[in-house]
Amino acid sequence: MALNHFISFPRLGSNAWIKFIQRPTSTSTQDLISYACSICGAPCKSQAGLNYHYIKRHSGKLSSYLRRNPVETYVQIFGTNYKSLSTRELRYANGLVVTLEGKHRGFWYSFVNGQGGGPLKAISHALDTANFSETMKMALQISGLKPSQFLDLQMEDDFEAVNPDTSIWDATKMARINTAKSIWSACEPLKGTLAARYLIEHRKIPTQTLSLLFFKFLGPSKGYREFIDSDTYETKTNGNPALVVPVQDGFGTLTGVQRIYLDSMTGNKFAKYSRTKFSKGVIKNSAAVIQKAQFNQPLILCEGPETGASLAAAFPHVSVLASLSLANLQGCGEVVKAQSPSQVIVAGDLDDNVANQELLRFHFQSLQDQMDVEIRLIVPCCSLRKHGDWNDILIDQGISEIKRQIRL
Numbered sequence: 282m283a284l285n286h287f288i289s290f291p292r293l294g295s296n297a298w299i300k301f302i303q304r305p306t307s308t309s310t311q312d313l314i315s316y317a318c319s320i321c322g323a324p325c326k327s328q329a330g331l332n333y334h335y336i337k338r339h340s341g342k343l344s345s346y347l348r349r350n351p352v353e354t355y356v357q358i359f360g361t362n363y364k365s366l367s368t369r370e371l372r373y374a375n376g377l378v379v380t381l382e383g384k385h386r387g388f389w390y391s392f393v394n395g396q397g398g399g400p401l402k403a404i405s406h407a408l409d410t411a412n413f414s415e416t417m418k419m420a421l422q423i424s425g426l427k428p429s430q431f432l433d434l435q436m437e438d439d440f441e442a443v444n445p446d447t448s449i450w451d452a453t454k455m456a457r458i459n460t461a462k463s464i465w466s467a468c469e470p471l472k473g474t475l476a477a478r479y480l481i482e483h484r485k486i487p488t489q490t491l492s493l494l495f496f497k498f499l500g501p502s503k504g505y506r507e508f509i510d511s512d513t514y515e516t517k518t519n520g521n522p523a524l525v526v527p528v529q530d531g532f533g534t535l536t537g538v539q540r541i542y543l544d545s546m547t548g549n550k551f552a553k554y555s556r557t558k559f560s561k562g563v564i565k566n567s568a569a570v571i572q573k574a575q576f577n578q579p580l581i582l583c584e585g586p587e588t589g590a591s592l593a594a595a596f597p598h599v600s601v602l603a604s605l606s607l608a609n610l611q612g613c614g615e616v617v618k619a620q621s622p623s624q625v626i627v628a629g630d631l632d633d634n635v636a637n638q639e640l641l642r643f644h645f646q647s648l649q650d651q652m653d654v655e656i657r658l659i660v661p662c663c664s665l666r667k668h669g670d671w672n673d674i675l676i677d678q679g680i681s682e683i684k685r686q687i688r689l
């Protein structure tokens with residue numbers, strides 16, 4: 282579980298205060314005998330009963346209280362090593378954002394793994410526990426309140442009416458999907474655009490491959506709708522030109538997009554930003570669609586869009602999907618199965634870091650467990666490199682070398 286926790290939450294806990302305070306013990310003799318509520322003292326007959334008691338009696342109020350002062354709350358959960366803090370939001374590395382104002386105040390969202398919710402869900406993740414009693418004990422500790430103070434606390438009704446860890450989270454998720462759909466509909470076909478130039482000139486993708494790719498181009502100053510909830514939106518204008526990659530779930534529904542920002546002078550990835558790839562929508566349990574083939578054909582699953590385009594160039598008759606992150610590899614299972622492939626190739630990236638190799642194998646095995654067809658893991662063999670992907674093979678040695686290393 283610890284490994285799984287690390288994977289789904291790469292930044293969480295790295296500098297988090299929560300690691301340094303004593304984890305609540307749930308196996309004391311007292312708990313085993315009576316399962317008493319640590320807040321009001323009510324006795325329960327079982328752990329499940331106690332969890333239910335916490336949810337019914339105390340969770341809404343405690344969550345609301347923690348959301349009142351979101352900065353104080355979340356630096357204790359996610360750590361003090363944040364990237365930026367404004368009146369609107371608290372931002373951490375890897376696309377983890379806490380909203381500080383408006384009706385979503387005190388909610389967090391991770392753009393990388395498509396998860397979010399209220400403070401209690403964040404604490405459960407940080408503790409890596411499915412035991413709600415542990416979460417509640419830690420939440421009370423973070424609030425700084427004694428049980429008696431918490432019980433005496435009067436909360437405004439409107440703040441408590443919202444169930445922070447389900448309803449708003451679903452609405453937020455839907456808003457992000459709608460924003461992604463709006464961006465996608467503002468895009469234009471690839472041919473003749475800067476994105477086509479990027480793929481051909483800088484990534485050495487053959488021109489004839491482009492017509493098979495699902496990529497599109499988002500021009501500068503194109504407008505789209507950024508949804509705040511199901512029917513409220515702001516009109517936004519795109520800045521720099523971008524290559525846009527569609528992200529779909531197992532039903533073939535668009536759930537997200539990834540934008541790769543390009544420098545309009547050079548046609549290459551935008552060098553001014555250290556990070557040029559920005560996802561919008563829900564990525565987790567979905568996959569980027571690079572190329573789609575008929576059913577009963579082989580399917581290649583890789584990590585990034587450019588490496589995917591390189592594989593599509595070598596194999597025009599197979600489906601190519603990209604997980605967009607190592608952590609989402611196992612989340613692609615449903616999308617892969619929806620293509621009814623005859624066999625599955627996971628085309629990984631070459632990385633001489635042993636920990637990353639372990640992670641790749643771990644995620645591959647998790648995906649393998651979901652499959653009922655042959656599935657293989659193939660990592661590129663580059664004699665000159667310690668790190669590399671299939672696009673490096675294409676650039677260095679050409680399409681024939683990709684075909685030599687991946688035999689279908």
Ligand SMILES: [Zn+2]
Nearest residue numbers: 318320321323
């Ligand atoms: Zn109680």
